[in-house]
Amino acid sequence: MxxxxxxxxxxxxxxxxxxxxxxxxxxxxTADEIIPxxxxxxxxxxANNVKSGDLILAGKNFGCGSSRxxxxxxxxxxxxxxxxxxSYARIFYRAAINQGLLLIECPQAVDAYREGDDVxxxxxxxxxxxxxxxxxxxxLPEEILAIREAGGLLEYTRKKLEQKK
Amino acid sequence: MAKTFAEKLLxxxxxxxxxxxxxxxxxxxxxxxxxxxxAAIIGKIESDLEKYGVASPELSVIVLDHVVPAAxxxxxxxxxxxxxxxxxxxIKHFYDAGEGICHQVVIxxxxxxxxxxxxxxxxxxxxxxxxGVFSTxxxxxxxxxxMLTGETWLKVPQSIKISLSGDFPTGVSAKDLILQIxxxxxxxxxxxxxxxxxxxxxxxxxxxxxxxxxxxxxMGAKIAIFPVDDLAANYLNSxxxxxxxxxxxxxxxxxxxxxxxxxDLSKISPVVSKPHTVDNVASVTEVxxxxxxxxxxxxxxxxxxxxxxxxxxxxxxxxxxxxLRFIVLPASRSIFNEAIRRxxxxxxxxxxxxxxxxxCGPCLGAHQGVLAPGEVCLSTxxxxxxxxxxxxxxxxxxxxxxxxxxxxxYGKITDPRSEL
Numbered sequence: 001m002x003x004x005x006x007x008x009x010x011x012x013x014x015x016x017x018x019x020x021x022x023x024x025x026x027x028x029x030t031a032d033e034i035i036p037x038x039x040x041x042x043x044x045x046x047a048n049n050v051k052s053g054d055l056i057l058a059g060k061n062f063g064c065g066s067s068r069x070x071x072x073x074x075x076x077x078x079x080x081x082x083x084x085x086x087s088y089a090r091i092f093y094r095a096a097i098n099q100g101l102l103l104i105e106c107p108q109a110v111d112a113y114r115e116g117d118d119v120x121x122x123x124x125x126x127x128x129x130x131x132x133x134x135x136x137x138x139x140l141p142e143e144i145l146a147i148r149e150a151g152g153l154l155e156y157t158r159k160k161l162e163q164k165k
Numbered sequence: 166m167a168k169t170f171a172e173k174l175l176x177x178x179x180x181x182x183x184x185x186x187x188x189x190x191x192x193x194x195x196x197x198x199x200x201x202x203x204a205a206i207i208g209k210i211e212s213d214l215e216k217y218g219v220a221s222p223e224l225s226v227i228v229l230d231h232v233v234p235a236a237x238x239x240x241x242x243x244x245x246x247x248x249x250x251x252x253x254x255x256i257k258h259f260y261d262a263g264e265g266i267c268h269q270v271v272i273x274x275x276x277x278x279x280x281x282x283x284x285x286x287x288x289x290x291x292x293x294x295x296x297g298v299f300s301t302x303x304x305x306x307x308x309x310x311x312m313l314t315g316e317t318w319l320k321v322p323q324s325i326k327i328s329l330s331g332d333f334p335t336g337v338s339a340k341d342l343i344l345q346i347x348x349x350x351x352x353x354x355x356x357x358x359x360x361x362x363x364x365x366x367x368x369x370x371x372x373x374x375x376x377x378x379x380x381x382x383x384m385g386a387k388i389a390i391f392p393v394d395d396l397a398a399n400y401l402n403s404x405x406x407x408x409x410x411x412x413x414x415x416x417x418x419x420x421x422x423x424x425x426x427x428x429d430l431s432k433i434s435p436v437v438s439k440p441h442t443v444d445n446v447a448s449v450t451e452v453x454x455x456x457x458x459x460x461x462x463x464x465x466x467x468x469x470x471x472x473x474x475x476x477x478x479x480x481x482x483x484x485x486x487x488x489l490r491f492i493v494l495p496a497s498r499s500i501f502n503e504a505i506r507r508x509x510x511x512x513x514x515x516x517x518x519x520x521x522x523x524x525c526g527p528c529l530g531a532h533q534g535v536l537a538p539g540e541v542c543l544s545t546x547x548x549x550x551x552x553x554x555x556x557x558x559x560x561x562x563x564x565x566x567x568x569x570x571x572x573x574x575y576g577k578i579t580d581p582r583s584e585l
Contacts, residue, residue: 018550022555023530023531026240041557066288067286067305087353089353089356090356090387091302094304095307143189143318
């Protein structure tokens, strides 16, 4: 894909309570239940206005805190194309892979972005183009890419189980 | 070549001669911990479970603890689904509501065996590092896949070495130490890393070590691990995990570390994490007098016997300030029973505390002890994120059981050293 994406920009250490409040963790587990509460305590405008193909840009340690997967599941379900951050907390990183949500680690791109800049993603080349300037990011190791390419961990697991049968 | 704990253990578990940081290995964890979220996990794989069953009935340890007793019909229904799943698939290790907080139960029931891998659909699964377990959190989807296959991938982490020496001054404890460490290392300073604790560890009780390992994830750590010394081995033996039943793995003396830190316990002083991040650490002296409406003693971080003993000794024969709610919550039924036998519960109740049933309760804002806008809670829990206790316009300060108990007397943040 190579059209321009709309960007939601946030800061450092965005934790899972900000992405999806803990008080809903045991009552909301499906995409429909999760979406209205996405980023509720961080950005009340997000859930109503996010559109498929949007991007999230954030600072370091995005997704720190709890192991709840609702943020990754919800962001994937509303069609967030990718999160681009300086770094990620490890459980969120795994959760995103398992949901098939694309996470890009590219501190230079995050630093370079200014409000209103056009952002373009070029996944095949591992490139982000911001206001005409290109930044590269590392691609995932093969073993992990296979999970995302299958559409997420459960799809990947089902394929494996089917093969074993 | 000299190896760290994580490198040695993951090589063994992956059946490889050696592994290096960054390498991805496939492992079969000894246990998978899930709790109330088991309902959502099995909901993802209902038809797969019919088709393939569970990988092993011994793998899962399921503990109902997060919203117990059930707060509403939806949660009650989830608990019921979990009980039916346990019965249908003959899950061997199931602990129903009231047994305790999952991390304490895993330890007490002997599922935290040194040299094994435990993954859990809860970020504080890192708690069992206190007993030499490679234990770490995963999400629900991964837990679902693990139930079906029994295996997952792990990236071999780099390691950080934290060397400890000395003993705590009066009024200072393991919670102050780990908050200080997180304040120094920062919330992402140990991201993806194995944090090893070295040095003079004999002054740290097992309860202290669990408090420290529990909070490893708050600096991003994959595991936060202690060596299995006599203290740990004797405890394990006392609960039926015999000395010879596990392999005692530890890092080589000249292993390679990403960073090294040293802490002299005698130089640690009472600290708090100010709102709204755990690494926003300040000396208690900087926030003295901050008015609080609720104090909370408990959770998987500080709900153990040692914590109740400390609070009871501070509050014996005294009354908390009437304008304050003081919530206390033991981490397990066995801790609760022992705290009753020793008189701690009576002391705390007479001082004005509200004793809640064992569980996660107020910590995550799902029920019990939710805060109102503008209120401030001083808590022994592990997280003070905005909205964590159910209200985004409330504030949470994290502190030791000493600081929380002393502050309950005055309704404002107080230096515990002034009372001890």
